[in-house]
Amino acid sequence: MFLPVSPDGERLRRDDAPATSAAHPAPFRSRRQRGEGKIKTILFLLFFASVIFIGFRTVPAYVAEYQLADKMQESARFAVVTRQNEDQIRESIYKVIQDLEIPAKKEDIKITNTNNLVTIAIDYSVPVDLWFYQTEMHFSPSSANKSLF
Numbered sequence: 145m146f147l148p149v150s151p152d153g154e155r156l157r158r159d160d161a162p163a164t165s166a167a168h169p170a171p172f173r174s175r176r177q178r179g180e181g182k183i184k185t186i187l188f189l190l191f192f193a194s195v196i197f198i199g200f201r202t203v204p205a206y207v208a209e210y211q212l213a214d215k216m217q218e219s220a221r222f223a224v225v226t227r228q229n230e231d232q233i234r235e236s237i238y239k240v241i242q243d244l245e246i247p248a249k250k251e252d253i254k255i256t257n258t259n260n261l262v263t264i265a266i267d268y269s270v271p272v273d274l275w276f277y278q279t280e281m282h283f284s285p286s287s288a289n290k291s292l293f
Contacts, residue, residue, distance in 0.1 A: 205272065212246060220233075223289075234253050253265075263286070263287070264287045
C-alpha cells in the first residue's frame with residue numbers, strides 16, 4: 145500500500161494526509177466553475193457589440209460635422225478673395241448641409257462679411273436614437289478668414 149510523503153520527506157498515515165490547497169489544486173473541477181468563462185465571454189461580446197452599435201449611430205454625425213467645418217473654412221478663404229456677398233456664401237454652405245443631410249436651416253447659418261474679414265458660424269443638433277436612449281448631439285462649427293491686404 146502506498147502512503148503519501150510530506151514535504152519533509154516523512155511518510156504520512158492515511159488520516160495525516162494534507163487536504164488540497166491552493167498550492168495543490170484538486171485534480172478535477174466542480175461543474176459550477178466550468179461555465180464561468182462562458183459568462184465572461186458573453187458579457188464581453190455584449191459590451192463589444194453595444195460599443196460597435198453606438199459607434200455606428202454617432203460617428204456619422206461627427207464625420208458630417210468635420211466635412212461641414214472643412215467646407216466652411218474653404219468657403220471663408222475663397223469669399224475673401226472673390227468678394228462674394230453673404231447670400232452667395234450662405235447658398236454654398238447650405239448646399240453642403242443638404243448634401244451631408246445635416247438637420248439645419250438656412251437661417252441657422254450666421255455670416256459676417258466685411259472688406260477684409262469673413263466669418264461663418266452655424267449651430268445645429270443631430271438627434272441620435274440608440275433604441276434604449278434618445279439624445280441630441282450639439283455641434284457649432286465656425287470659420288473665419290482675414291484678407292492679406
